[in-house]
């Protein structure tokens with residue numbers, strides 16, 4: 454019932470599952486192993502909703518759109534137990550039908566019973582074959598990996614850019630929740646120290662970033678280094694892109710760094726650390742006051758001589774007199790569709806649409822142009838998105854190279870080696886969850902031409 458309540462809130466109130474989960478479990482007094490079970494029920498059902506809908510459609514002549522929302526939620530919960538959890542089929546059917554009787558009524562309960570029984574007649578593998586449509590490859594992958602079809606198409610184009618072809622594998626990785634990864638903030642602590650402090654949480658060194666520690670279990674909010682802001686939860690790709698901007702070679706003065714879209718401050722926390730180590734300081738800008746407060750909290754341990762926070766529109770701020778031509782390194786971690794972080798947010802894929810992309814592309818180009826205004830000639834901007842969608846990555850960079858005084862900046866040394874597996878033929882970088890175990894971040898490093 455707690456899991457169903459989460460699904461209903463997500464569907465009816467557009468709630469974010471991760472934000473409502475804890476209080477919903479509390480309201481139902483679900484704790485311990487039951488809480489873990491209810492969490493998997495709710496999150497797993499939300500992630501695989503597209504797959505279960507394709508299965509349910511094959512079990513009834515009724516179009517899915519005519520099934521009542523609550524009944525559909527119940528059917529999806531039942532399908533998830535039968536096909537993806539180790540719940541005995543008879544128990545899954547009996548419990549789910551009971552739930553339908555309690556929350557809907559006798560009629561829908563009969564309908565739920567009939568559909569779920571049909572689902573139990575085939576194995577997961579048989580259903581995976583049954584939902585394929587030989588005439589429509591992308592729809593088949595969409596059904597199989599539980600994504601909207603337009604997303605499959607966007608991922609397919611982005612993978613091709615990196616000469617990768619395992620579309621189903623790349624998308625399936627969005628259905629596996631990531632491990633909790635910590636970043637040791639440079640100048641405040643090290644991965645070695647963090648590792649020693651988290652031994653009892655089965656911690657291991659990150660596979661990619663020298664600052665990363667991966668937790669095997671436990672709550673990161675209880676770790677002392679996290680409480681005192683020497684470390685924070687951060688994806689390894691996020692740590693590496695901040696490191697890449699801090700380490701890319703630039704000639705001449707290297708004193709002033711800018712993070713134009715800093716909230717909530719993950720990368721700003723890394724950049725401030727590198728700035729401290731390299732004798733520079735950071736200005737972190739964020740549009741929204743409440744997110745700027747989070748940035749200020751992250752940066753507090755560095756003190757105002759290393760890191761300051763500004764609240765405002767990055768487009769205006771970058772072009773302001775305060776910024777113009779002043780900065781040696783600028784990060785634009787642009788607002789984006791977030792399609793690179795789908796594994797973190799179970800319902801996110803069903804909330805987005807292709808029409809979200811063009812306005813984001815527009816804002817991304819404006820922010821990048823403002824960042825270039827803020828750069829001094831010879832300085833470098835790191836353009837980052839947590840999305841592999843070409844309109845937000847390659848197409849923004851191509852626009853910038855054609856319209857702004859920019860050229861690509863190459864990495865050298867250790868950081869070049871660390872990022873070599875993610876390098877595209879264009880010179881930009883694309884991470885992938887299935888290959889790299891990270892979010893699908895994109896990075897382009899662009900230098901402002903000297904004659905500019």
Ligand SMILES: C[S@@+](CC[C@H](N)C(=O)[O-])C[C@H]1O[C@@H](n2cnc3c(N)ncnc32)[C@H](O)[C@@H]1O
Pocket residue numbers: 691713714715716717718719720721738739740741744765766767768786787788789839
């Ligand atoms: C992808 S997030 C940045 C994540 C951050 N760099 C980190 O690592 O924690 C983009 C941020 O840009 C902010 N934003 C949106 N529009 C903006 C604008 N016009 N100027 C500055 N920031 C903006 C959003 O509020 C959001 O906090």
